[in-house]
Amino acid sequence: MCAPTRDLANSSSGRAAWTELSSEIRSCQLCALGKTRTNAVVYRGGTAPWIVFVGEAPGAAEDRSGLPFVGRSGARLDAAIARLGLGSEEYGVLNVLKCRPPNNRFDAAAARTCRPYLDRQLGLLRPRVLVPLGRHALRALDPEAPPILRSAGRSIRDGPPSIFPLLHPAATLRSRRWAERWEQDVDALSRWLPGAKPPYRAEA
Ligand code: URA
Secondary structure, three states: OOOOOEOHHHOHHHHHHHHHHHHHHHOOOOOOHHHHOOOOOOOEEOOOOOEEEEEOOOOHHHHHHOOOOOOHHHHHHHHHHHHOOOOOOOEEEEEOOOOOOHHHOOOHHHHHHHHHHHHHHHHHHOOOEEEEEOHHHHHHHOOOOOOHHHHOOOOOEOOOOEEOOEOOHHHHHHOHHHHHHHHHHHHHHHHHHHHOOOOOOOEO
16 A cells, blocks of 8 residues: 655655755756746645646746646646636646757656656656556556556556556647547546545655
């Protein structure tokens, strides 16, 4: 059984580790993306999220603001989060890659360099549910998973952490077909989520 979600706000060691990790990410120069970014993008969300949405990489709006999913894709994600009825302390949002890749092209080599940051973030947050958004995030969280179009909209691993993938919101902005699929998959997540929600309040 996995340890329960930890509330970073009520755990001084957890809070210190999170602060240290966040500043390491913000000043990271381990790969070439460190030279081209404006801001590294760390996290937005609660201090004890039981569900964490994992995107691929920051885009232009995120690079400017230093926060994940604040552009058009973020608006689509936030509408889904509202539909799921999640309170601001219940969820978190972060990315596999912490810095914007040029032309928004996912950089697999940079993602390997960045990987320890993702692992350390998830190790500190310890969510019960992970929602990879799109194929790169799915691969990062479960390399054995079926392709995204077969994985999205269902739980592919019983946790904690359980994994329930969705399409990448950006893809759903480009195609009506994927927009409809997104709505169906978010509905499926909404039906599945009550069984995964923790029965307890988060602990330190
Ligand atoms: N797309 C992502 O994958 N992440 C963001 O933060 C924004 C767009």
